[in-house]
Amino acid sequence: MLSQMLSSAGASIALHLPEAAATARLGAALAPGLAGGMVIALRGDLGTGKTTLVRGVLRGRGWNGPVKSPTYTLVEHYEFSSLYFYHFDFYRFADPGEWETAGLAECFRDDSVCLIEWPERVAEWLPTADLEITLMHAAAPDGGRDAVLSARTAAGSRCLAAIQALPTAR
Numbered sequence: 001m002l003s004q005m006l007s008s009a010g011a012s013i014a015l016h017l018p019e020a021a022a023t024a025r026l027g028a029a030l031a032p033g034l035a036g037g038m039v040i041a042l043r044g045d046l047g048t049g050k051t052t053l054v055r056g057v058l059r060g061r062g063w064n065g066p067v068k069s070p071t072y073t074l075v076e077h078y079e080f081s082s083l084y085f086y087h088f089d090f091y092r093f094a095d096p097g098e099w100e101t102a103g104l105a106e107c108f109r110d111d112s113v114c115l116i117e118w119p120e121r122v123a124e125w126l127p128t129a130d131l132e133i134t135l136m137h138a139a140a141p142d143g144g145r146d147a148v149l150s151a152r153t154a155a156g157s158r159c160l161a162a163i164q165a166l167p168t169a170r
Helices: 020-033 050-060 097-102 154-164
Strands: 003-009 012-017 039-043 075-079 084-089 112-117 131-137 145-151
Touching (some): 012 020, 020 050, 050 131, 131 154, 145 154
Antiparallel strands (some): 012 145
C-alpha cells in the first residue's frame, strides 16, 4: 500500500506514494481518524495529488459521488450523517475581502472537517491546522509522490499514530 520513505520522528512521518492510487489510499487511511472540528492543510505544487488525497478521504468515509477540485468554486461541500466535509482550494484566491463576503469562516465548526489546498494564501484567517500534509513530486526512480504528514495538535497526532500502525507504513 504505502511505502515508508523516511523513519518517523516526533510528530511527522514521511511516505513515498508510487502512484495516484497510493495517494488515494493514504487519504482513505486518514479518513477514520478525522473528527468534527479538524482542519487539514494540504500543501504542494500543482499536480502533486492534493485533490486525489481528498478523494481518498471522502471514499474512505463512504462517499460514492463525484469529487471535484474546488479550484474555481473555492469550496466543495460533502455532507455525511453527522459530519460535514469542506474541501477548499485557495489557489485562485485573490481578494482578502472574499473571505468575509463568502462567509467561509462559518465552515470551521465542531461538526465539520475542513481540508484546505493552498492554505498559505489565507493563513491569517485560518485556525491552526491539526495536520499538515505536504505532497511533492518524488525524485525516486519510479516517480510518484512523497508525502510528509506533520501533526500540529493532539487530534493530528492521533491521525499520525493510526497511519503508523498500518502494517505497510512501517
